[in-house]
Amino acid sequence: MNAVADVLPGSPRARDIVDEGLRGAVAQRAASVTAALVLAIVCFVVLVTTGQSAASEQRVLARVDSVGSRLVTVVDDSGTAGIHPEGVARLEQMSDVEWAIGLGPARDVLRTDVFADSSGVAARTVVGELPAPVRILSGRAPRPGEAVVGRVAARTLGGVTASASVAPSELLTTGQLVEHDARTIPVVGVFEAEAPLDPLDEVVLVAAEPHEVVPVRFLHVLARDVAGVERLAQVLTTSLEADDPTATTVDVPRGVLELRSVIAGDLGRAGRSTMLVVLLVSMAIVAVTTLGSVTARRREFGRRRALGATRSAIVALVLVQAGASAVVGVVAGTCAGLVTLHLALGELPGAGFSAGVAGLVLLVALLGSVPPAVAAALRDPMRILRVP
């Protein structure tokens, strides 16, 4: 056996197939540009139609979620349930829970420096760390026994207008409040509560003292995601740490969840239908374009087969060529679609959605190229070569 043949595998190297495929894509400019153009248009159309729906869905769902679709609240209406304050910390450890706070019963407090003229506001003892929606505007977070005042409550206590809200903030962070029983509470900050805890803006929150037994009346628990809400509600219903769990009610925002589901379903369904039609049409166009290309190159494939190319090598060659055109088209179409969306709507679908569309179109291009590639590989090389 000769020296060269001894070391030859007798089948093309993967690198050579890629190289030959890319050369083929360049050589078959018309077919490659057509395929790239078709896929660029597909990407563009999918992004500006379905992408717009996805961006809208994302925005609407974000708003729905922000107003409390994930908030589960346990209420001790009668004050007899005896919810254990130490259970709040344990709830925070659950994987489904983003944060949890307990609130004690409301009692009125007044400002000590303007006692006679001051309006009273409700104060509640808070068990647990202040959650993210409670943002400190001035001052600092309270230590045990200290208070922070909600933005609206601060105005009420200061008796000033909203435009002068800085003044009471400054005053209150250095001031004190007094309860009806004459107990004074140092105020260390003013906060603003965002949804879903925005009602707390009207309240003074007093951090619980160590070992203080707070009769928790409201237990607010935020699930990490919407999917965990029902699971969390089930846990709070069956395993709440309380003297009498049956005396509590668990509020789940079912209406909001249903609305969310309807929004996601309707917007998503419309987008998916459009995308499916566009992708199917594009697959057919890619298949026809590739079939035209391989038919025009039947002598080339016949020659390659005669020289020893396997059928799988021919299939791989066609797919590499189709893939190269597809990558160019998908990148161009995606960029054009995203720029158009940004300019027209000022918003973009998520990166995952854009990458998903690009991947899906690429997959469609490759799938659409498989039948022509197989047809090219199955042709009898001799019957091709004997035809002038």
Added chain:
Amino acid sequence: MTGVHIEVTDLAFAYRRGGETVFDGLDLEIRPGRVATLTGPSGSGKSTLLYILALMLRAERGRIVWDGTAVETLGDARRAQLRARDVGFVFQDALLDPARTVLDNVGDAGVTAGLPRRDRLARGRELLDRFGVGHRAEHRPGEISGGQAQRVALCRALLTRPRVIFGDEPTGNLDPASAQVVWGALRAAADDGATVVVATHDPALAAAGDDRIVLA
């Protein structure tokens, strides 16, 4: 180099199943290190027999043995592998890719055989120089003459130093000088141990072979 010892028994072929046979009951033996010429009138099946022997076409019936191994029943992938590694074929019309350079066309045989690019380019240039078309390496097939194209096809057939070389009227369209170059190369390959089978209409060429196969 050791060529391939080819034995053919009771070979039959028809282009349409159940149709008229091109040949039927053909028995022959082709030995390594020799040039076998294949002659016969047009339509007698010379090219068809070459394609069958070169594993490009399957016979309707019969047995083809390469060095003791029956190859007519091998799967397509294995036959393709043998073609790529052990077979060189000089087609009647050169069969070059018009979109690629002469050097790339020569290298095509190395691509299917798995010869690394550097090696196939080096060997391709060496062969093109040897057969007097090295200066055309970067040209397209449309820019060279028919005689040069056939020499390029010969270079492609020799690129992987195949054990068996088939030529289908390899000198049919050539001027005497080019025909002599091609024939000399095939003779040299046989002298080097390869098996060479050439289909030809040229009585002088047929007579110059070591063994002669005549199809009726």
